[in-house]
Amino acid sequence: MSPRWGIVATIKAPAEEILRFAAYHLEAGAHRLFIYLDAPNPAAQTALENHPKCRVTLCDTAHWQALIGKPPVKHQSRQTLNATHAYGRAGDVDWLAHIDVDEFLVSDRPVADHLADVPAQVETARARPMEMLGGDGTAFKRFIPNGPARERIVNAVYPTFGEYIKGGFLSHLAGKVFVRTGMDGITIRIHNAFRGSDMIEGTQELSELRLAHAHAKSWKDWQAAYRFRLEKGSYRAELGPAKPRVRGGLTLNEFFAILEAEEGETGLRAFYDEVCADTPDHRARLAAHDLLHRADLRLSTHLATHFPDWAG
Incomplete structure (x- = not known):
C-alpha cells in the first residue's frame, strides 16, 4: 500500500491564495492538510472546514494559551510550534511535510511513490526548491547542488548580481523535509526535524520531487x-x-x-x-x-475541482 502523506502550513494570506495552495496539494494526493490560520480569515476557514481532508486551526488567543501561554512574536516560532502540534495529530498519515503557502510540490509521478522509495530506516526526506520566475508562473530556476561548480554557474547566469545570491536563489536552498510520523520527542522546524535537541540526520534527498517556490511572482x-x-x-x-x-x-x-x-x-x-x-x-x-524548469501548476483548475463553491 502506498504511504499516506500530509502537509502542515501556518498561513497569513488572502483566502483564494490559501485555497489554491490547499487544492493543489489535494490534487497531488495529500491525504491530510493541517492549515493553521495566523490571522482570522472566515472565508478560507469555512471552505477548509467543509473539506473532509482539511483540518483548520485559527491561531487565536485560546490556541496559543493552550500551547505555550501566549503568542510567539516571531512568525518562525509560530510556524515551528504549529508544525510540531500537527505532528502530534498526524496519526492517519505516514509522512508529514512542513511547507509554506507559496510552495508547491512538483513531480512527474505521485508524491507517494517518492516516499515509498525511502528506506525504512530513514526518518526524514528532503525536497529541494526551485524558484519561480516572475511572470506567468510556468518557468522556474532549478536548484544547483553544492559543490565547486555552483559559484561559477551562478556568476555565469547572473553576471551583475550573482556573487550576492547563494546558489542563484533569493530564498532558501535547504528545501523542506517530510518526517515519518509516530516518533516520540519530535520537533519540526522550518527546514529540519529534531528529536529532542538533536537534528535528525541521514535525510534522504528526493531528487525528482521539487518544491516550487513562488518567492517573487512579479515586481x-x-x-x-x-x-x-x-x-x-x-x-x-x-x-x-x-x-x-x-x-x-x-x-x-x-x-x-x-x-x-x-x-x-x-x-x-x-x-x-x-x-x-x-x-x-x-x-x-x-x-x-x-x-x-517548465511546469504549469494549474492552480485555478485545481481550485475549481476541490472547492467548487468558492466564489472569491
Missing part, C-alpha cells in the same frame, strides 16, 4: 514583501552571506542596503530584472546550464 509582489523580508524574513540581518566574509561576502540585508543607498528603486528594479523576472534572456541563461 509588484516582490516589492510588497520586500520590507518585511528585510526586517523579519528571508533577507533579515542575522542570516549569513552568500560567500565567506574573507572573500568579500555580504549578506542580502547588507547588499540591499548598499544598493538602495546608491541607486534607490532603480537599482532594486535592475536586480529584480536580472535575478527574478521571466524574460527570454533569463530563460536562455538558465537553459544554457540546464537550470530552466
